[in-house]
Amino acid sequence: MIHDLWLVPAFPLLGAAILMISAGRLPSRAVALVGVVPVAVSAIVSAIIGIGFMAAPPSGHAFTEILWRWIAIGGFRPAVGLYLDPLSLVMMLVVTIVGFLILLYSTEFMAGDEGYSRFFAYMNLFVSAMLVLLLASNLLFLYVGWEGVGLCSYLLIGFWYQDAANGLAARKAFIVTRIGDTGLMIGLFVLFTHLGTLDIQPLLHRAASVWPHGSAIASLATALLLIGALGKSAQIPLQTWLPDAMAGPTPVSALIHAATMVTAGVYLIARMHGLYMLAPAIQMTVAAIGAATLFVAAFAALNQHDIKRILAYSTVSQIGYMFLALGVGAWTAAIFHFMAHAFFKALLFLAAGAITMRLEHHEHDIFRMGGLAKKLPVAFWSFLIGSASLAALPLVTAGFYSKEMILSETWAHGGAVPILWAAGLVTAFVTALYIFRAVFIVFFGEAKTPIVGRYGIRIVLPLAVLSVLAVIGGFVETPNGLGGVTIFSRFMGSVFGPAPLAAGATETALLVFASLVSLSGVGLAWLLYMRPAPRFAAWTQTPSVVAWRAFFLSGWGFDVVYDRLVVRPFLYVVRINRHDAIDDVYTGIAEASRGLHRLLKLTQTGRIRWYAGWLAAGSILTIAVAVIR
Amino acid sequence: MTTIPLDHVLILPVLLFALGVIGVLVRRNLVFILMSIEIMLNAAGLMFIIAGARWGQPDGQVMFLLVLTLAAAEVSVGLALIIRIRHRLTTLDSDAADLLQG
Amino acid sequence: MNATFYLSAAIAVLSTVLVITRANGVHALLYLVVSLLAVALVFFTLGAPFAAALEVIVYAGAIMVLFVFVVMMMNLGDAAAVREARWMEPKIWVGPSILAILLTAQLAYMLDSNTMSQPHHAIVPARAVGIAMYGPYLLCVELASMLLLAALVGAYRLAHTEHGRL
Structure with missing residues (x-):
């Protein structure tokens, strides 16, 4: 079965091809079928391959298959090949399963849209490109998937292209990620000129034997790859495109944030972790950028009033956690958090979509919602579970276990790390605060917008499955104090080496401390938004606070700064050079x-x-x- | 046979040729232009004769005969063209036949 | 003989000058005939009697007669002569004259600088010309005949119209 690995990216590609060739002439039932079935088949094939892989791992815990040689120019013979190891297996399973659930949800969510067929064509291509990215055995082939993901994100963010603002958002996403892509491409050039190959595994082995620890060229190469990862994963300073990417349909946001696109950068660094270990300075930069991003984005999320922008900033923030984990060498924790995040973020987005689709005029402003807990119980419970997982409520959520793993390993990393750890901890508090702020405002209080329509099974089922996954997804890896399950880290061991030993009593203390932090965040949110004290309302209206809130609302003013520093000078030069x-x-x-x-x-x-x-x-x-x- | 200096003999065709050039450039009437061309051709033939006489060879006269033939052919075609142009433009002014200007 | 040459040369140049300055076409043609006859005399003094005869017969006879026919057919009257005179305003002579003077000066300079020996003029009889023509120059004669044929056809075609009239 493992030799049928190529089917996994091939099926969605086939689905996309059929939908593109039919050019919108298929009836919508057929479109839904062609749109969902290929990804479902991919998910089933991935699951069978995954079970087979775990039951009887191939030699070296990795499977490589060269499909064909792309071109052969002298010594440059890039292979179109697939590589499957625990890392890509986990990513593949998450992408196909979450992707399938999102597509199933979309068949109902997008019903009646005139671009129904186009939507599923893009989505299938998106999933296919992401799978190519994950499974490629070769950096050049990976780059194909990388660019394919970028293209599809552009097409989907600008899906409702009749509105010029959506087109602008799509263009922004494309241009900003393009900056990163350029860095990645130059990085590939550097790697090839110095190591003579782009096949990932030989490249990593050769790098380890050729380049000394901390060598300048390794730093250069990893820094360039990092730029690519920053662009795709929306980390500072290239994070500005993601909040605007909310212009696309909600399932697109779910797919971009949970399964595809933004996690590509995390995957790239995890995949090339051998290189990053050779460049400790760059690895430290990764951690610093992650810490800065998670902190900045959490404060920005705290002040948004569009429900999707809250989730967008929370994604930036959570990817920041993954980068932090990568930066401190907690590779397994990063992937673990990726998995948990994929579940609860997909759940949150789909729940948000389920809310907005039932509100009149597809209302996105949380202050115009309210009192929805009783009227939309399905959306309420799924959003609540997703929020709990995001806020890392202790014991019962996947987010708790993954975030604990990151925080404890960040602590264990030592050195200048307490700053990073503190940033992670403060952000955990802010995360609980901002997401439960949204929960309390949206679902409690008095109703402000009328409700229309009802849910079908294709909305409810994905929400239910994702809710379950957002809870139980964390039980594959638990801290020592809580059962000490190590299925995930043992499985990942063949890729990232043995997991670091936990520090016993310290770890338990940290665990309790972090749990209290997230609980207190929820508590504060309850105090501020469920029992609003007049003094708090007055405080939020004082001039300096209003200014700070506007600053946070604009995402720390990054857009303004880029506009002044880059866009306007560029436009000025363009204007001068018009002729x-x-x-x-x-x-x-x-x-x-x-x-x-x-x-x-x-x-x-x-x-x-x-x-x-x-x-x-x-x-x-x-x-x-x-x-x- | 004669003792005329060669320089004196040679200056005659030069003068005739130069006069022909002036005629072509000055006159606007196509008939006069054709006449001037005849003068120039005749000057060229004269040069051949002088050269043949200088070396006592018949080749010069043969060439003169060829020039003569050429002149006859040229005049017959040229005059036919003049008749044609006169018919078409109702004038013999060469400046009126400037349809080929850029 | 020398006197004959100089006299006929002077007549040739003078009558040519008159050709290019006359306003009346028939007058100019008559001066051209005079010029050609003078040149024929020069040929004779240079010992080319056959060429001199041809000059008189073909040039002054046949070709000039052709011109006369055409001029007569054009019916260029006094009005045409007046117009010709008006066209020949003084300043139009400047440019061509400068060009002609330059040309003459150049050729004269080249003639002056040559180092050829003095002439040994001898009469080249018609017999020698005929032998040369139908000997080594046979091909040229054929070419000339072709040229004449082409001119004949060309002239006929050009002067002919679809309606049989001009």
Whole structure:
């Protein structure tokens, strides 16, 4: 079965191809079928492969299959090959299963949209590109998936393209991630010129044997790869595209945030972790960027009033946790958090979509919602479970176990790490605060917007399955104090080496402390938004607080700064160069020849006497040359 | 046979040729232009004769005969063209036939 | 003989000048005939009697007659002569004259600088010309005949119209 691995990305690609070729002529039932079944089959195939892999792991806990040689130019022979190890297996399972649930949800959510067929074509292509990215055995093939993901995100964010704002958001996402992609591409060039191969496993082995620990070239290569990862995973300083990416349909946001796209950067660093271990300075940068991002994004999330933008900033923040984990070498924790995050973030987005689709005018502003707990129980419970998991409520949520793992390993990492750990801890508090702020405002209080319509099974089922996963997904890896299950880290051991030993009593103390922190965040949210004290309301209206809230609302003003520093100077240069200074040279040549043409045209008088005169003059000149010589 | 200096003999075709050039350039009437061309051709033939006489060879006269033939052909075609142009433009002004200007 | 040459050369140049300055077409043609006859005399003094005869017969006879026919057919009257005179305003002579003077000066300079020996003029009889023509120059004669044929056809076609009239 494992030799049928190629089917996993092939099925969604086939689905996308069918939908594209049919060009919207299929009836919507057929579109739904062609849109969902390929990903479902992919998920089933992945599950069978996964079970087979765990029951009887291939030698070396990795499976490589070269499908064909792409091109052969001298020593450059990039393979179109697949590589399956526990890392890519986990990612693949999450992408296909979560992707399937999101697509199933979309069949009802997107019903009646005129771009129904187009939507599923893009979504299938998206999943396929992400699977190529995950399974590629070769960095060049990985790059194909990487760019495919970027393309699909552009198409889907700008899905409702009739609205110019959506097109702008899509363009922003594409351009900002493109900055990262350029870094990644240069990184690939550096790797190839120095190591002579782009096949990931040989490349990692060669790098480890050729480059000394902390060598400059390893730092350069990893820094360039990091730029690519920052762009795709929306980390500081390239995080600005993600909140605007909310312009797309909600299932798209779910797919981008949970399964595909933003986790590509995490996967890239995890996949190339051998290189990062050679460049400790860059690895430290990864941790620092992660810590900064999670902190910044959490405060931005705290002040949003669009429900999807809250979730967008929370994604940026949670990916920041993954980067923090990667930076401190807690590879397994990063992937574990990726998995948990995929479940609860998909759940949150789908629940948010379930809320907005039932509200009149698809209301997104949380302050115009309220009192929905009784009216939309399905959405309420799923959103609550997702929020609990995001806030890392102790014991019962997947988010708790993954976040604990990151925090404890960050603590165990030592050195200058208490700052990073503190950032993670403070953010855990803010995370609980902002998500339960949303919960309390949206679901309690008095109703402000009328409710329309009802849910079908295709909405409820994905929410239910994801709710279950968001709870039990964490039980594959628990701290020592809570049963000490290590299924996940043992499974990942063949990729990342043995998990670090936990510190016993300290760990338990940290665990309790962190649990109290997230609980107190929920408590504070309850105090502030369920029992609003007049003094708090007054405080939020004081000028300095209003200014800070506007600052946080704008995502710490990154957009404004980029607008001033990059966009406007660029537009200024473009405006100066509107007539293309370089082109002027060529226009000048054309203009000069045209001028000469006009000059020569004057000689064509059509009068033979003049022609004869010129002839005579020319002859005289020729004879003069002969005479003078 | 004669003792005329060669320089004096040679200056005659040069003068005739130059006069022909002036005629072509000055006159606007196509018939006069054709006449001027005849003058120039005749000057060229004269040069051949002088050269043949200088070396006492018949080749110069043969070439003169060829020039003569050429002149005859040229005049017949040229005059036919003049008749045609006169018919078309109702004038013999060469400056009026400037349809080919750029 | 020398006197004959100089006299006929002077007549040739003078009558040519008159050709290019006359406003009346028939007058100019008559001066051209005079010029050609003078050149024929020069040929004779240079010992080319056959060429001199051809000059008189073909040039002054046949070709000039052709010109006369055409000029007569054009019916260029006094009005045409007046117009010709108006076209020949003084300043139009400047440019061509400069060109002609330059040309003459150049050729004269080249003639002056040559180092050829003095002439040994000898009469080249028609017999020698005929032998040369139908000997080594046979191909040229054929070419000339082709040229004449082409000119004949061309002239006929050009002067002919679809309606049989001009």
